[in-house]
Each structure stands twice: as structure tokens, then as C-alpha cells.
Amino acid sequence: MNCETCQLKELVVEPLEIRDVLRCILHTIVFHRALGLVRPKDVDCELFDITYVQCGDAELERKIDEKINLFIGWVEKHPNKKSQVCLSFYEVRNKQATWMFSNKTERLYWEQWYINLHVVNTKTHGKSHNSKAPINPGDNALEESSSRRASLESALREVLFQIIKFVNEKKDHIPSVTNSEVISFPYEITTPR
């Protein structure tokens, strides 16, 4: 079985946008791989005019938020860096035990999604310190922020289209569904350390 890998387009985000972006992408991917009975939940992004879909599974939501928090913590320690969040789907296979005591399981990854983020803190990077009245730089900053956010929204939408396209193109590598759970396949979210 091949391991299909999808490198999503890099998104330039600010620290405050990480959570919204990652939630949108991770839930969209998992929704496509949650082949159990799903009652989809439409969620509007907080910062963007994008509606994504969740599986409606509380445990999934908790895990995703937990990983996002870990990533945000890492970003705080490593600001202004490019990083990846990896969502992997795998199968658990038991190795044939040569001895009764040795019963190892291994993970066979059949799909990996790499979410490429470039976290930029505009406050330390782009802002110019000037001696003007406080109103003028505030307006410029707002305009820059809104334009940057609009471009990020567009880029995020493209990423979602990329996911849809990849999901539709690659279907043969999906293993058989062996359970009736919402999340049909075990998954793993990896953040930088």
C-alpha cells in the first residue's frame, strides 16, 4: 500500500490566525477520512469568511485543539519560522509474533498531509515605528492587516480546494473500513518539537 503524501500550499499566518487556520484545514481533512456515520457540523471561521465542516466528534475536536495548542506553544518559542503540522493516517498491524511474548504493533502510514505554515509576527516585522500621530500609523496598519488577511483567506480557500482535489484524485490507497466509528482510521497529528 502506498503512502500518499500531500504537501499543502504554504500559508503565511500570524500567531493569532494559527488556530483558525489549523482548525479549518485539519477538520476538513479528517472529515474526508471520517467514513463512519457523520452528522456534519458547519463551522464558520472566526477570522475568515470561510465555512468548513467538522465531523461533530467531540474527541476529535479536543485532540485537534490540543495539538494546535502545542503548536502555538512551539511557535511562541520559535517565532517567525516556517513549520509544518503533519496529519497522518495509518493502519495498525500486528507483527507476527515469533514468540508469544513479542507482539509488536507497527504503524503503516497510508496517507500524510503536511500543512506548511510560515508564522510571521507583523508587530515585530512589518510595523514601522514612526513619530507620527498615533492615528496615522494605525490606519495604515489596519489596511495592511486587512489586505494581508484577505490574501490569507484566499490562500486558505485554495488550500481547501487543494484538499478536495487530492481527496478526489487519490482514493485507491484508502484502506477498508473495519469499524463503525466516526473516525474510521487512526490518525496522528505531529507538530514540531
Place this chain on the structure above:
Amino acid sequence: MASSPCNSYSEPPIIEQVITEFFAKSLHIILESRSPYASSRNHSVDHFISSPSSSSSSSSSRPRDKWFNLALRDCPAALENFDLWRKSILEPLVIDVLLVHRSSASNATRLSPGGCLLRNFSGKDRFPMSPRMEELETKSDKTIERWVIQYESRKESCFGREVYSGSRKSTAASSHSSEIPTLYKKTYKRTIVMLRSLYVFVKLLPAYKIFQELNSSGRICPLSLSHRITPFVEPFTRAEDAEMNQFSFVPIDTPCGRLSLTVSYLPALEDKSSEPSTPLSTQFIMDYVGGPTTDPLKMFQSVRSAGPLPHFVSITRQHSWSNDHGFMRSGSPSPSPTYSDSQAMHCDPNVRFPPHHLHDQSPSASSVLHNASVAHKKNTSCEDYLSSSPFSPMSSPSAPTPNAFLRSESAPVNIPSPRRGRNSGLLNQALPPSSPKPQRPGCSPRTDTLRAQITTPSASQTCSPEGKLRTKKEPLRSGDFETVISLAKLQALSFGKDEVGSLPGLKCSSPHIPFSTSSSRLSLLDEFDDSEFACPFADDEDITESCNRVKLSEGKDQINENSESRGLVPVQRSPDAAVGALVQMLKTAPPLRQDLSKSVRSSQVFRGDFWNPRLQHNECMEAEVERSESPASNSGITASGLFKPRTTADALEELRIYKEMKEWLLKKGGSKSLGDSHKDKPACGGGGLEEKS
């Protein structure tokens, strides 16, 4: 569905069912996100129509929800229309999403919820169009999306055909039949994934935004979304085709055919929605009610928040006059509990002169803003200002401008001008008043005289209680020092509002300093003895008040008489002024040791000046001077050196204090004849004072 000849669809039944349900589910997903008001708001309405194809799942309330493991909300529009297409899966299912612009509201009410236009081109008009609907046809509607769900069967080598036609073949059939579940599972899994993608995709297109807006607005809008279901594809015009973007889902291969799903959509819809979606840019509201431009009282507050703390505010804080408005209030020395800023002022005297400062700085509130560090500079600037300001502490109590200004800064506070005047004067210890006080005509000359007298010990002798000093010679040296110390302390403690507390001698804790203080006080007392004299740093009333306080604190009859004779105002005025003056003196005071030595020297000088011309017992006084001078001489600090680091105001203050002390001593001694002789400038002590002046 029964198997049909090979020419028609020959999918296995289960596959056919999958295909059928795929159509239904796709329609459901699309209309759920494109048909306003028709999506599942009413869960009680179950328009599900059981069909033979779904008989297996008819037991559940929503059997179709379980198809493809995607439980959707009710969508009556989708469920109503799907039955039309149950008959043939070979015909494509074309769903046009229309953006309808209604010209009149009356027509809108006649529309079905969500503005659903139903056309059945299958040949049977199951939903005959009403005239209203015909009228709607004339309305402008634009196809913004077209979804085409289609099943294309393969005419070639249909697997299903082989399965069912070759059922007689045991081995082949068994092998093929065994693959059906596999094929079914595979097909089913792919359709699940495709429908997941469709569900996500429909929410990414621009039409979904309009759908959301129409659903959320809950009102009749000129624009609406409708849909049109046809079994055939109406070709777009070239213009329309050029505008459209297309997206095709990867077709799902079935044993006998292929399921395809494509969409043509407008990538960017014009602002068809009734409400603008562009967010307003943030703007600062300057003229809001209660803002700095509308409410001058809040000017300082707003300005303070915009920049560093204003000097004005910082000044006031130490004396609990500070508040959110940053204006001063007369009164308690305790810091304001509401003011938590760490920038505390240290220029107490300046507290009383915010209007001065402001007036001096700039008429605008912003000019008032200074860093707290500037407060220290304001000490001197305050003095300078007062020296040059038309508003002087000695001016009439009814100084309208400062009071008015102060009121503008602090509406609920009314600072009485006399107090301020007194405080002003007292705070500027050594500055002469610019204008004479009415109560004391000739104050200004007095001030000048006082200044001059600061440099000369004899000047201090003008105080009325000079005689008291004369009576005390030897005792004055040691015991008088202690007395003076106690006097100074008592002044600082008991004269809350009196600026007398700001004895220069109090700056240094050394016991010698009070001696100098006493000397200066004595001289000052001499000066103040005459009503003509106007204390440079306070009103005459204040000066005399200070004198009286000293006397009162000591419990001396002469002092009391003096105070009574002068009709001084109660000592309860401006306690903050005294504290402020003291603080100012302390801050402007030279280093302790230096001051100590200098003060000792100056005290000796003053004493010499005081005593030499006045003392009836000249020998004693000279002896005193000699003895007092000896430590000073040993210190090697000249009188001139004493005043170098200090300002004229300080010197004048010292002089005043010396005079007061002198007066007290004289009164204590019972001699009043020193008052006249104090006016003479002795030769030995005058140099320092002269240099200072």
C-alpha cells in the same frame, strides 16, 4: 430495481441503488446549501417518500440519512424533487442555482419559501406554473451555478452483464459474485468520499455566502436564490460560458458505468446581496460624547492616556489631588486612592500652581502633559514662573484666571484663591511677590528688603521679635539651638497649611541647621515684624502666621501676642502648602554635609549679624558669634559658599525663618529694641547674604 437488458443499465442492483441514492444525496447536499428557508429548519416535516429502492432502510425515520454515512438536515426542496428522478438514472440531474432579483415585494410573498422555481421537464407538469410564477419568469434571474450529476453507463463489457448473464456459469459467477461485495464496497467508499468533498465544496463557492446572508437576514430581500432542476443541460451562452468556472469531481467508476459530478459556477459574484459585506474600516471617533473634544474636563484624562503622564497630573498625585481628570483639588495631603500610577510628583509646591504652569506652558491641555521627571524641573520653573507671572501669591485673593482655570480642570473643586495665594507665596519661599498684598501695603518693598536682608544678618533683625533674640545669648547657642529645632519641628508638624513648615533648616537633620534656621528666622521675624514687609514666599499673613505658629508652638506669650496682634488667619490653611514647601526645600537642598557645614557657617554669620548690632550685651553676642564662627571657620566654608547652590528663594526663606526665630527669642528675652537695630547690616555677616542676593 429489476435487472434490465444489457442495453440499458445493467448494474448490479446494489450498485444501482448506490447510484440512485447518490443522485438523491447530491441533490440534497446542493439544495441544502442553496435553497434558503427550505433547508432543514423544520425537523418535524419529513418529506421523505419511501421508495422501493430504499425499502431496506424504511424502518428508520431517516433511512436516507444513513446512505453514505452522511446524515443531513431535512431539505424539503430536495426530497420533493428527487422523486421525479427516481425513474431513470440515466438521465442527468441538472441543478441550476439562480440568483433572482425580484422587482416587487408582492411577488416575493407568493413565492414558495426560498423562491424555489420548480420546473419539471420530464413531460408531465406535476407542478403547473401559476401565473405568479410566470410573472417571476420575467424577472431577472441569473444562473450562478450549474450542477450536473450524471451516470454514464458503459456499453462495453459491462461487468454486471457478465454477472447476471453468466449466472449459469458456476465458477465464473461465483468468482464474479464474490467480487460484487468488493466492488460494492469500493464503489460505496468512493461515493462516500466524493459526497464528503461535495459537502465541503458547496460551502466554498460564492453562492453559499449569499445563501447564508439570506438565511440569516430572515427578511424579504430583493435578491433571492432559487434553483431549477432539469433533466437536460441547457447550454450557456458564450458570455455565460466565458464567465463560468468549472470543477469536476473525479468520476467514480462503477462496474457498468461511471458516476460524474461537475459544477459550473461564477467565481465572483457581484454584490448581489442586499446587505454590504465589506467591513467598515476602523476609525477613531474623536467627537464622541464625553470625549476630550466635547468634554474639556476629560481632556487631561484622554491626553494622559495618549502619552506620558502630564506633569500636571504627576504633580497632583502626591497630594491626593489627582484624579482621573488630572486636575487638582485643594486639600488633603494623602494620595488619591484612585490614582495608582507610579509617577509620583515630588514638587509639592507646584501642586498649587497648576494653573500657573499650564498657563505658562500652554493654554491647551496637551501642553500640560509632561513627564513626571519634569516635575523636578518645575520646582525651579515654578519659582521662576511665579517670579515673573502676573499672578503672584501676593495678588488679590480673587485671582480669577487661575481659579477659573483650575475650575475648568476640576469642576467640582473650588480652590479658594487666598489659600492659593498664600500657598503660592509660601511655596516660593524666596521669591518676592510681584505685587503687594492689600493687607500689607508695601509688601513688595518689603520683599526686596527681605531679599537684601538675606545677605545681611542685619536684615533679619527687622523682625519684631528681635528683642527676644537679644535676651538670649548664651542660651541661644545651645539651648536655643534646641529651641529652634523644636520650633522648626513644631512648625512642620503643627502648621499644616502654613508654609512655615518649609523651613530651610528643616532640610537637614543636623542640629546645626536649626540654628541657622533660627537665625534666618530671627532675621525674617525682624523683617516681618513690620507690616510693610511682604514675605516673598507667602502672604504676609502667612509669614506672620508662621511666626505665630512658632510662637504658639512654643507657648510663648510674646508669640501669642504677636499672633493675636497681627490678627492672623487660622493656621489651618493649606497644610499641603507647608508640606509642599518643605518637600521643595528638601529637594532643592544641597547635600547634607555640605548644607550642614554651610548652614552652620551661615548660622554663625547670621548670628553675628543679628547680634552684633543689636545686642545690648555686645560682648556676649560677640562671644557667641566667635564661638559660633569657630566651628564654621573650622569647616572652612564661607557664607557665600552656603548660598551658591541654593536659590534666592531658599535664602529668603532662611532669612524669614531666622527672623522668626529671632523675634521669638527677642520676645522671649523681653527685649524689643532689637527690631530697629536689625535693620543695620553688619559688616561681617552681610557678605554672604549680599552674594546670595
